[in-house]
Amino acid sequence: MAEPRVIAEPRVIIVGAGPAGVRAAEVLVASGVRPVVIDEGRRDGGQIYRRQPEGFTRGYDSLYGTEADRALSLHETFDGLKDKIDYRPDTLVWNISQGRVWTNANGRVDDLEYDALLLCTGATDRVMPVKGWQYAGVFSLGASQVALKSQAVSIGRRVVFMGSGPLLYLVASQYVKAGANVVAVLDTAPFFARIKALPKLLAEPGVLWNGIMLTRMLQKSGVRVMTGVKPLEILGEPETGVSSLQFEAGGKVHEIACDAVAMGHHLRPETQLADLARCAFRFDAVTRQWLPVVDADGRSSVDGVYLAGDGARILGARSAEASGQLAAMTLLSDFGIAASDRWALRQAVANYARFATGLAEAFPWPHEQIADLADDVVLCRCEGVTVGEMRRVDAREANRAKAFNRVGMGRCQGRYCGLAGAEVLAAARDLPVEAIGRLRGQAPVKPISVGVAEDEA
Amino acid sequence: MSRSDVIIVGGGLMGCSAAFFLRQRGRSVTLLETDLVGRQASGTNFGNVRRQGRPIDQLPLANRAIETWRKAKELLGSDVEYLQSGHMRVCYRDRPENVEKMEQYAADARQMGLDLEILTGNALRARFPFLGPEVLAGSYSPLDGHANPRLASPAFARAAKRLGAEIHENTKMVSAEKIGTDWEVRTEDGRIFRAPILLITAGAWGDKIAAQLGEPVPFATLAPTMSVTEPVPYAIAPAMGVMTPVEKETVYFRQVARGNIILGGSTRAISYPDLYRAYVLPQNTVSQLQQIRRLAPALGKLNIIRVWTGIEGYTPDSLPVMGPSGKESGLFYAFGFSGSGFQIGPGVGETMAELIDTGKTDIPLAGYDIRRFAKA
Amino acid sequence: MNGRFTRLAETDRPKVNIIVDGQPVQAMAGDTLMVAMLSSGTSLRSAEFGPEKRAGFCLMGACQDCWVWTADGGRLRACSTPVENGQQISTSQPEVTWPNHG
Ligand SMILES: Cc1cc2nc3c(=O)[nH]c(=O)nc-3n(C[C@H](O)[C@H](O)[C@H](O)COP(=O)(O)OP(=O)(O)OC[C@H]3O[C@@H](n4cnc5c(N)ncnc54)[C@H](O)[C@@H]3O)c2cc1C
Numbered sequence A: 001m002a003e004p005r006v007i008a009e010p011r012v013i014i015v016g017a018g019p020a021g022v023r024a025a026e027v028l029v030a031s032g033v034r035p036v037v038i039d040e041g042r043r044d045g046g047q048i049y050r051r052q053p054e055g056f057t058r059g060y061d062s063l064y065g066t067e068a069d070r071a072l073s074l075h076e077t078f079d080g081l082k083d084k085i086d087y088r089p090d091t092l093v094w095n096i097s098q099g100r101v102w103t104n105a106n107g108r109v110d111d112l113e114y115d116a117l118l119l120c121t122g123a124t125d126r127v128m129p130v131k132g133w134q135y136a137g138v139f140s141l142g143a144s145q146v147a148l149k150s151q152a153v154s155i156g157r158r159v160v161f162m163g164s165g166p167l168l169y170l171v172a173s174q175y176v177k178a179g180a181n182v183v184a185v186l187d188t189a190p191f192f193a194r195i196k197a198l199p200k201l202l203a204e205p206g207v208l209w210n211g212i213m214l215t216r217m218l219q220k221s222g223v224r225v226m227t228g229v230k231p232l233e234i235l236g237e238p239e240t241g242v243s244s245l246q247f248e249a250g251g252k253v254h255e256i257a258c259d260a261v262a263m264g265h266h267l268r269p270e271t272q273l274a275d276l277a278r279c280a281f282r283f284d285a286v287t288r289q290w291l292p293v294v295d296a297d298g299r300s301s302v303d304g305v306y307l308a309g310d311g312a313r314i315l316g317a318r319s320a321e322a323s324g325q326l327a328a329m330t331l332l333s334d335f336g337i338a339a340s341d342r343w344a345l346r347q348a349v350a351n352y353a354r355f356a357t358g359l360a361e362a363f364p365w366p367h368e369q370i371a372d373l374a375d376d377v378v379l380c381r382c383e384g385v386t387v388g389e390m391r392r393v394d395a396r397e398a399n400r401a402k403a404f405n406r407v408g409m410g411r412c413q414g415r416y417c418g419l420a421g422a423e424v425l426a427a428a429r430d431l432p433v434e435a436i437g438r439l440r441g442q443a444p445v446k447p448i449s450v451g452v453a454e455d456e457a
Numbered sequence B: 001m002s003r004s005d006v007i008i009v010g011g012g013l014m015g016c017s018a019a020f021f022l023r024q025r026g027r028s029v030t031l032l033e034t035d036l037v038g039r040q041a042s043g044t045n046f047g048n049v050r051r052q053g054r055p056i057d058q059l060p061l062a063n064r065a066i067e068t069w070r071k072a073k074e075l076l077g078s079d080v081e082y083l084q085s086g087h088m089r090v091c092y093r094d095r096p097e098n099v100e101k102m103e104q105y106a107a108d109a110r111q112m113g114l115d116l117e118i119l120t121g122n123a124l125r126a127r128f129p130f131l132g133p134e135v136l137a138g139s140y141s142p143l144d145g146h147a148n149p150r151l152a153s154p155a156f157a158r159a160a161k162r163l164g165a166e167i168h169e170n171t172k173m174v175s176a177e178k179i180g181t182d183w184e185v186r187t188e189d190g191r192i193f194r195a196p197i198l199l200i201t202a203g204a205w206g207d208k209i210a211a212q213l214g215e216p217v218p219f220a221t222l223a224p225t226m227s228v229t230e231p232v233p234y235a236i237a238p239a240m241g242v243m244t245p246v247e248k249e250t251v252y253f254r255q256v257a258r259g260n261i262i263l264g265g266s267t268r269a270i271s272y273p274d275l276y277r278a279y280v281l282p283q284n285t286v287s288q289l290q291q292i293r294r295l296a297p298a299l300g301k302l303n304i305i306r307v308w309t310g311i312e313g314y315t316p317d318s319l320p321v322m323g324p325s326g327k328e329s330g331l332f333y334a335f336g337f338s339g340s341g342f343q344i345g346p347g348v349g350e351t352m353a354e355l356i357d358t359g360k361t362d363i364p365l366a367g368y369d370i371r372r373f374a375k376a
Numbered sequence C: 001m002n003g004r005f006t007r008l009a010e011t012d013r014p015k016v017n018i019i020v021d022g023q024p025v026q027a028m029a030g031d032t033l034m035v036a037m038l039s040s041g042t043s044l045r046s047a048e049f050g051p052e053k054r055a056g057f058c059l060m061g062a063c064q065d066c067w068v069w070t071a072d073g074g075r076l077r078a079c080s081t082p083v084e085n086g087q088q089i090s091t092s093q094p095e096v097t098w099p100n101h102g
């Protein structure tokens, strides 16, 4: 390990005020460091512990269910930290360059220098394209949860949940509890995959048990729950949006009338900032995703840049809290401020990783189904590029394909098409998906206005 | 080991178009490219196909190039999205002397077959109502336009390949040596290629190769700043740019048929040619956006969704090195296009092919002679 | 009122009025602009490269599918912008004369 870089008061910036960022800030404050905490959200909490707007009145139990105590503890911790940190909500970090983060808050850009940067940027949905997914009324699974949690609405009157992963069952059950009409939960994963993954899932028996209870609750409420599903088509009209969903299961074609589809296949980390900070990436064969390289203590490959939570690797909320603490402790010790024993946290994160591997095996990313999509399926919603165009492109690598067919070049910067696009191209070229590489991140990580004004320093 | 009439080092627009025109002339060609064709400056540039503003004695080359741009689709068998929708160069009120310069340039350009129209006052506002209040005058070139840089060089490479050119991607030249009458070119992976003629079209890397061959050139490699907006209704046909001596103010934009507006210019960043990488500096993006709002305030309401850059080689006089070596026979250069090589690219390829094939060309190249940098 | 979204709780909030495509729309304080629009309408905008209407996708500011135009040609990301009384929104693309209204 490198010699500590002793700086009396290192300037630490944390990006993200979800469980990872909040716990990291707590550790830093306890050692007398006053970090800057930046989050583009209006309120702290991140995704899972997202706080509803001021003036909403639902209680913790109804918002967070089995995780209510954790949510409350996280929110209270953060409220207690507010005057000990430099908290900047509603502020997007849109670029990182030469030891500075570049922010945009309400159309004003600013840049801040750091000695250490802790990226806790969380995740977004991983989605598999389906014919018709461009219609109004199709949302990501995470979106359907955001709608409920932070706005108390259902995304439709007849909602189908389709995809795979524990979040699929969780959100569907939250919808049922809130009184929404859930017509089906369609899982692309075959049931036996879950049995096979059991030994690894037992790493977190409590979480496993919660999952089992969810499925039972859904079935008891009369929701159709099916596994081993192959999505065929979301039918609808360009003007009015989704009207029904066709899929195959048990060798038969089914059609369900619905006005909303929530789709997601687990999550993908938000790694654009790590990329702009020039962190190295590695291919993770379990999830078939490129992840930033991070050591057991939360260090990235770049000096002074640390990664925690789902933004580094999808290990869930509990692990996010632990890895946030761990990275903050590592940072403190790297700067010669405080050394503490990190062994227990390291163990905890390793255990979550084992569980996450189990989840990835129980609810696999259906890459064969993606490779099989028909040519006329829209692959990139931003630019309207089809699967066929990806197959025909004169390229064997993701960034080259993007240069020719714009997949990854649109507004979302490849967040929702990049992974599926790589699977389509890999299958078409008969290459392993890692050979396709990953779309390089480019600033701004989210759009900024040509009208941005510079802050007068 | 392979032998051909010509080895081309560098698969940007210059190298790919040279390969294409050499094959048209029946010369056998081997092109070596470190990366993939057209991924460096030629694939990342702004895409201006602009003749106006070039040095007057470069216009014959530019005119030759525009002929190719106009028939690119038929010639290459694929669309490079060339849009001949005009080019407009404007100046600001705080430099009124530029109007006179524009008028003089227009008079000189007319002699060379480039017709420009100077617009001021109401005529300017009526034609281009979106220009900012600081804009004083403009010079409009109706027969210039823009094209898609990501498609252009690969299209030339594919067409050259169809005509029989050998194109080796992921093949980096490490040394070249004259053995007898042949050049022997070695690549990083140990292969050897031979030809009596060697053409260096290595862009921002050209100076290193020229130095290896004993002809050093003073050179800077910089990374111009690019951005693109979300798609909006197609409303602005010509590419627009600012004429100014100030780097920061030098911005330009063009709207593509799909609706996105590409923004370019203002301050540039350093680059890392050895790593084949360049990074946009956020402060340059911010400066570019500020200047774009001066040029066309309505753009201030749009969002940019992506920024990028590329590596370009600049000479001290902003003119390329183009023509035969000053030292060795059978050696030719075409590099260092100093931020304005895209439009003339196909003309450069065609002219180098002519020069190599026939030993002469009518296109004036005297100003681009590498010997101008030899120590006095 | 037949919107895409249905309200499940928190319905006692103060009312807010906005104008969408020239028509008055009632929403609630604390709504995002997206929820305000989709509680009475079915879409936010038209796709640029397809015939279909769009209604957003991610609700967390990541997909950028929900940008709408304001009456004076400004841009708002509907899923992350709180609704404000009097907002004037257009769900269609502006006229091609848009650059002339700096
Ligand atoms: C929509 C969604 C719903 C989820 N629901 C659940 C659930 O119900 N149960 C469960 O166990 N897990 C859930 N997860 C998984 C969840 O991500 C983790 O459990 C946990 O929230 C991860 O914590 P984190 O701190 O790593 O990231 P997050 O909680 O996601 O926090 C990341 C924060 O970083 C901010 N941020 C990111 N990029 C930038 C930037 N460029 N500039 C400024 N701020 C930025 C974000 O605004 C966000 O607040 C969900 C994930 C998603 C995406």
Ligand SMILES: Cc1cc2nc3c(=O)[nH]c(=O)nc-3n(C[C@H](O)[C@H](O)[C@H](O)COP(=O)(O)OP(=O)(O)OC[C@H]3O[C@@H](n4cnc5c(N)ncnc54)[C@H](O)[C@@H]3O)c2cc1C
Binding pocket: B009, B010, B011, B012, B013, B014, B015, B032, B033, B034, B035, B036, B037, B038, B039, B040, B041, B042, B043, B044, B045, B046, B047, B048, B049, B171, B172, B173, B174, B201, B202, B203, B204, B205, B206, B223, B224, B225, B226, B264, B308, B309, B310, B311, B312, B334, B335, B336, B337, B338, B339, B340, B341, B342, B343, B344
């Ligand atoms: C961001 C940007 C914006 C620009 N905007 C404009 C514009 O609007 N209008 C305009 O006219 N011009 C513009 N330019 C300039 C224009 O792009 C260049 O002048 C032109 O593309 C140069 O083409 P080239 O073939 O010489 O160089 P390149 O396209 O860079 O090609 C050189 C090639 O040589 C290869 N190479 C280098 N060394 C070796 C080696 N040892 N062995 C094998 N291969 C090697 C490289 O990999 C590279 O592919 C811009 C440039 C940039 C970077």
Ligand code: FES
Binding pocket: C055, C056, C057, C058, C059, C060, C061, C062, C063, C064, C065, C066, C067, C077, C078, C079, C080
């Ligand atoms: S719905 Fe995705 S950014 Fe608003």
